[in-house]
Amino acid sequence: MENIKTQKLLNKIQRDLMRNGIIINTLVEDLKDLRKLVVEENIPLLAKVIRLTYEHIAENEDFLIAIPEDEPLEEGEEESEVAEEVTGQESLEYMFSLMADHSNKLNEMELREYVKSLKEHAGEDY
Numbered sequence: 001m002e003n004i005k006t007q008k009l010l011n012k013i014q015r016d017l018m019r020n021g022i023i024i025n026t027l028v029e030d031l032k033d034l035r036k037l038v039v040e041e042n043i044p045l046l047a048k049v050i051r052l053t054y055e056h057i058a059e060n061e062d063f064l065i066a067i068p069e070d071e072p073l074e075e076g077e078e079e080s081e082v083a084e085e086v087t088g089q090e091s092l093e094y095m096f097s098l099m100a101d102h103s104n105k106l107n108e109m110e111l112r113e114y115v116k117s118l119k120e121h122a123g124e125d126y
Helices: 004-020 024-040 044-060 081-085 088-100 105-122
Strands: none
Touching (some): 004 024, 044 105, 088 105
């Protein structure tokens, strides 16, 4: 994100989320504003993840998507208990941190995983 206005809005969203948790109406409106700025900057991946995120939050009144796994589990391996304790807010905070440095290839891959998970949750084909 090159635009200072875009960066400031993302920072505001992150601060509000950390201070107040998920306030649905405010967060959805801020994300819609952020998406407009991201579209102007021509960053399609961020535009998509932001739209899917605010639609998901508006529909579910929470963020129900887990942080993407670092590595796929091997057959017979069980998920760690730590992964189960992560809240929607923590996952959302993590996603926003990825967005702040979206040009990093690893961050881009994880943002694509969020898109996939959001679409799956909404029942859309990936």
